[in-house]
Amino acid sequence: MEQLLARLYNCYRSKNNFERRLGIWPAGFDKDDVMYMDAAFGDYPHYLPTAAQDHLKSGFTGWMLLNYNKPVTVSSTLGSFYANSAVDESIKTYWSAKTGDKGEWIQTDLGGLSTVNAVQVNYADQDAEFLGKRQDIYHQYKLWYSTDGVKWKILKDKSTNKTDVPHDYVELEQPVKARFIKLENIHMPTGKFAISGLRVFGNGNQAVPKSVKDFVVLRTEKDKRSAWLKWAPVEDAYAYNIYIGTEPDKLYNCIMIYNTNEYWYKGMDKNKTYYFSIEAINESGVSQKTKVAAVN
Template sequence: MKKLAKLVSITLVSGLISSCTSEQVPVKNDRIVTNPIDLNYRFQPNDESRREAADPVLEYFKGYYYMFASKSGGYWRSEDLAKWEYIPCTTIPTMEDYAPTILVYGDTLYFTASSGNTRIYKNAHPEKDTWEEVDTKFEFPQHDPAFFKDDDERVYFYWGCSDVDPIMGVEVDPKDGFRAIGEPKALIQHNCDKYGWEVPGKNNEEPRQGWNEGPCVLKHNGRYYLQYAAPGTQYRIYGDGNYVGDNPLGPFEYVEDNPFSFKPGGFIGGAGHGHTFKDKYGNYWHVASMTISVRHWFERRLGLFPVVVSEKYGMYALTTFADYPFCIPDRKVDFEKEDINMGWNLLSYKKKVSSSLHFEGYEPELANDENVETWWAAQTGNAGEWLQIDLGKPMEVNAIQVNFADHNFNVHAPHDPVFYQYYIEGSTNGKEWTRLVDEEKNLQDAPHKLHTLNVPAKVQYLKICNTKDMEGSFSLFDLRVFGQGGGKVPAEVTGFQALRDNNDKRIYRFTWNPQENVTGYILRWGIQKEKLTHSMVVYENQYEARYFNRDSEYYFSVSAFNENGVGK
């Protein structure tokens, strides 16, 4: 979604949609994505049946992006960051350990994961499952490891995952079994009394230290950005912060505008324990953990966010509408000035819904509430189960994101691909229907698939119907519809107040006058008036946040948005 001044007209040219960037370079439909990333998230071997992937790391190697994530039984590769190929892995015995990390060194990719005894593996051809163990000489116990290779080919190793212990780092010699050179240094301590975002809890409210974890290092213009996550992976307020220094092992200074990767609102929240990398065109991205945490506190997904690294404004990930459709550029892009969002607005939020018979507590209204923690579930998994949304009037639909909830499944790893078969129809009157999406012969495990229509459809009603008998229930976290509402954007918000708590300056409380004809509001903030680098999507006209720095001063703004765009 764009501000009014940046709305882009959608033009169809030989099956292409005009670019979401200001230069109007054509973009293929298969480069349009959204979050969470649509992957074959694996069901876990134990506990309640649920999918999981988290703690991602991603590097470009020999023409492909390779992405590893916790508890995935393998890894993925991609040529374009949009389409992913899964590679099952059995030759790494520690593949089931949490928090993997990888290192590109010479013509080889190295892997290790979180464990008490570091075991490292290598593969010059990771498109094949042919990993070999390295004779490792690294002797320090570690959790949440991270490799970093400097421009001079020197390699450093970082780790940390604790509510007590600091983030640590040491130089290592990859030519000598990753033997540590010198003693490890403590680099980041806990400071939740100063930094509200390090405090655990759904709203940073628990009176204890959070977990500092998941380090990662990025070098930009000669400076080293040491990243870390806090306060816990199960919270929407999970984010990544930065310390910056002139040496890979510090000393490091806290970046006041932390956390740089943060997404507490929207359909799916969380943007922590991630990895910042550069694509083949030189653009920065951040891949991170996103949370569901209902069936299990480690029920998680992955998100991909563009990153700005600015000499003036520092580093920040663009997360405001990161769960709306955006395009993956095929060129160098200035993310500070060019918007890669497609300009399609959410049309489905809390519109009238109906469905086949459902379970109590899993009503159809939960399938368009913009909340991945709730879902609709039909009473069976039989063919013919359905859900329908009434948009209220005919609107131009450009894309539909289908988010399957796997309700009442009894699937555990190892398992075959779990795939849904279905179709989606559209109608202007609820009587005559046109098929917009046909997945009746689908054999791909795609639980968060974004269907981008080749030709926008002007419809008022949308209906998804199951066509495959399956165990469990046909169920949806949300059926999300994107396009153009054809009306007016909301008026400028009035009565905005930001009040800081007198007893705890980490807490702000915001209120404003309720607006008519709105979907929700975007609250923005930052430490520099001309660049508000953070945002939160709010659906009411009040909000309390506890994730601010105790000693920092902030600027704020609020704007309303609806199915037509964003107001002033």
């Protein structure tokens, strides 16, 4: 099986008023010397190239996020660091247990029997006792899966891990059918057992969402660098990809929007025509993109 690359922010939490969040995406120049960037599904699993590759052809695996804002249960909760903050796709929130003890856990319900291909574990810092990089720290955990929330099987055992994995990515050799995924703490390098993102990837085995309707782009006259994008919400979608470009066949910019049906875009050159299209996303895939709309 080909290796996979999850293209992730290197910092996935908010603990200060100034932090860097870096993303790396394939980029290049097309045959017309127009620069492109493949940012669609930018922090979902992608195939890792093993040789020269045409990055205009996406390496996205097609594995969708299965547990966005789905029900979560936990062993304990510290203050207002609520359980659902581990599945809300916000870099500013996280869940924390009351302790960093072995046996603390977090469990996510996918809402139905799904095909699970990969899990990403993003830790958060809560009551850390040291700052900076050290070579003698490590995380240890176990991942479990279940079809009914009663009988559990090991998905991945990292109880003997000796490396620092604050943002760990586990790709399964063979996908499994599961409804529940549980992360059990074995060892924390410091502080409480805290998770900023427990992300489960695969396929929900349901119908893909319907296409977006009533997509409009209203470019302001006062400042043509900005536009208000709005569309009718798709009932079975949890997110949308907005594609943007300066030519109708070169929509090289992509913005993913969660849980809303509007967006204020401020990235245009005031003297250029821009082109837009949008697609809906759910646990089973994506809709057809809307017809490309030109905005002068």
